[in-house]
Amino acid sequence: MSKVIVIGGGAAGMFAAIQAAEQGHSVVLLEKNEKLGKKIYITGKGRCNITNACDTEELFQNVMRNSKFLYSAFYTCSNYQVMDFFESNGLPIKTERGERVFPQSDHSSDVIATLQRVLKKQGVTVQLHSEVKKLKIEDGQIKGVLLKNGSFLEAERVIVATGGCSYITTGSTGDGYRFAREVGHTVTELYPALVPFETEESWIKELQGLSLKNVSVKIEKNGKVLYDAFGEMLFTHYGVSGPLLLSASSMVNDYADKMPLQMSIDLKPALEEEQLDKRILRDFEENQNRQFKNAVQKLFPAKMIPVIIRLSGISPEKKVNEITKEERQQFVKLIKAFPLTLSRFRDFNEAIITRGGVSVKEVNPSTMESKIVKGLYFAGEVLDLDALTGGFNLQIAWSTGYLAGNSIE
Numbered sequence: 001m002s003k004v005i006v007i008g009g010g011a012a013g014m015f016a017a018i019q020a021a022e023q024g025h026s027v028v029l030l031e032k033n034e035k036l037g038k039k040i041y042i043t044g045k046g047r048c049n050i051t052n053a054c055d056t057e058e059l060f061q062n063v064m065r066n067s068k069f070l071y072s073a074f075y076t077c078s079n080y081q082v083m084d085f086f087e088s089n090g091l092p093i094k095t096e097r098g099e100r101v102f103p104q105s106d107h108s109s110d111v112i113a114t115l116q117r118v119l120k121k122q123g124v125t126v127q128l129h130s131e132v133k134k135l136k137i138e139d140g141q142i143k144g145v146l147l148k149n150g151s152f153l154e155a156e157r158v159i160v161a162t163g164g165c166s167y168i169t170t171g172s173t174g175d176g177y178r179f180a181r182e183v184g185h186t187v188t189e190l191y192p193a194l195v196p197f198e199t200e201e202s203w204i205k206e207l208q209g210l211s212l213k214n215v216s217v218k219i220e221k222n223g224k225v226l227y228d229a230f231g232e233m234l235f236t237h238y239g240v241s242g243p244l245l246l247s248a249s250s251m252v253n254d255y256a257d258k259m260p261l262q263m264s265i266d267l268k269p270a271l272e273e274e275q276l277d278k279r280i281l282r283d284f285e286e287n288q289n290r291q292f293k294n295a296v297q298k299l300f301p302a303k304m305i306p307v308i309i310r311l312s313g314i315s316p317e318k319k320v321n322e323i324t325k326e327e328r329q330q331f332v333k334l335i336k337a338f339p340l341t342l343s344r345f346r347d348f349n350e351a352i353i354t355r356g357g358v359s360v361k362e363v364n365p366s367t368m369e370s371k372i373v374k375g376l377y378f379a380g381e382v383l384d385l386d387a388l389t390g391g392f393n394l395q396i397a398w399s400t401g402y403l404a405g406n407s408i409e
């Protein structure tokens with residue numbers, strides 16, 4: 001039996017602590033906040049998308065970097081095991097569109113309460129208001145941790161599960177990156193990921209709050225297509241967000257220094273250009289004597305109409321029967337490729353996750369133990385792993401946390 005300290009009471013830390021305790025170890029979970037799971041609380045818009053009910057094999061395709069590193073973690077604690085864990089510990093779950101798994105209650109607080117119940121059942125000592133300042137190492141072996149209040153806690157094994165550095169109000173302030181560096185680990189460059197974009201166009205403010213469903217978004221750099229997907233997006237006062245753009249940010253992360261990028265929205269992806277032209281022609285014929293601005297009401301959400309009319313270059317007062325074929329065809333092109341210029345990513349405070357972290361080359365993928373310091377383990381977002389939305393990031397946290405806790409001797 002070992003004396004184990006887990007640093008960080010998030011998804012990875014709680015799963016690691018539960019698993020280590022189940023193996024019979026004496027476990028202390030240190031959390032600097034006044035409560036556990038502050039980030040879990042805000043996940044999935046307060047509903048917590050716990051995991052994804054896809055085939056376990058498919059989990060890998062949704063991990064953006066270092067997916068191979070997760071082989072043991074995903075197969076030791078799969079998405080199905082996570083679902084089973086919550087159900088067998090009294091949390092009914094449900095699966096929604098895109099195989100996203102949520103608590104049936106739609107309350108992330110129920111996920112946290114379940115974890116707290118199991119921590120208690122397994123005899124884990126939870127210490128809140130306990131900020132770790134430093135790891136203590138002697139002769140390449142972990143000896144314990146120093147707290148901010150000056151006290152020293154001895155341990156034979158330490159699991160660092162301090163998360164990334166996004167949404168810092170939840171406690172994820174990047175401390176684990178510092179701990180890792182201080183003991184000789186490499187931390188790869190950190191970027192905000194699953195993050196909205198700012199756009200150059202000032203009129204974007206007029207569209208603030210508008211959400212578009214069933215559109216296609218394409219992102220290009222000098223004609224090279226970097227991202228092309230169908231789904232839902234949102235306009236904000238500074239730019240664009242929503243599921244399509246958050247996923248896009250992970251795909252075009254490498255272009256952070258090569259902004260701007262060209263984005264276009266196909267507002268009518270179900271119609272080919274020719275079909276759309278016919279549809280508009282029909283609308284125009286039905287509204288022959290009306291002004292252009294009144295003839296396109298059925299085509300777009302109200303907020304969009306003044307903007308799209310301005311971009312079309314056609315006078316809003318022009319009678320529909322005076323619009324030329326060329327003007328109409330240009331208008332069709334605009335609807336099929338509504339243009340925007342992505343100027344930069346928003347910062348860590350709006351990023352769902354951090355890309356980059358403790359280099360996985362220096363961590364044993366079968367145990368999560370450091371290859372540099374004996375008895376030191378890493379789990380969760382602190383590692384250089386990141387995935388798309390859909391429950392995959394929490395799955396990384398559960399799986400790596402479980403594996404770390406399970407591997408302790």
Ligand code: FAD
Binds near residue numbers: 008
């Ligand atoms: P964290 O949850 O960040 O936990 C780290 C913990 O360590 C924190 O409690 C922190 O206070 C503590 N800590 C840090 N430093 C110290 C220290 N020095 N001493 C003591 N304690 C310390 N993923 C999904 O899969 N599904 C979703 O629905 C989803 N929605 C999201 C919504 C938002 C708005 C955000 C921001 C993220 C979302 N994610 C989602 C991502 C997911 O929440 C994270 O990837 C995941 O929580 C990471 O877990 P973790 O345990 O590694 O880190």
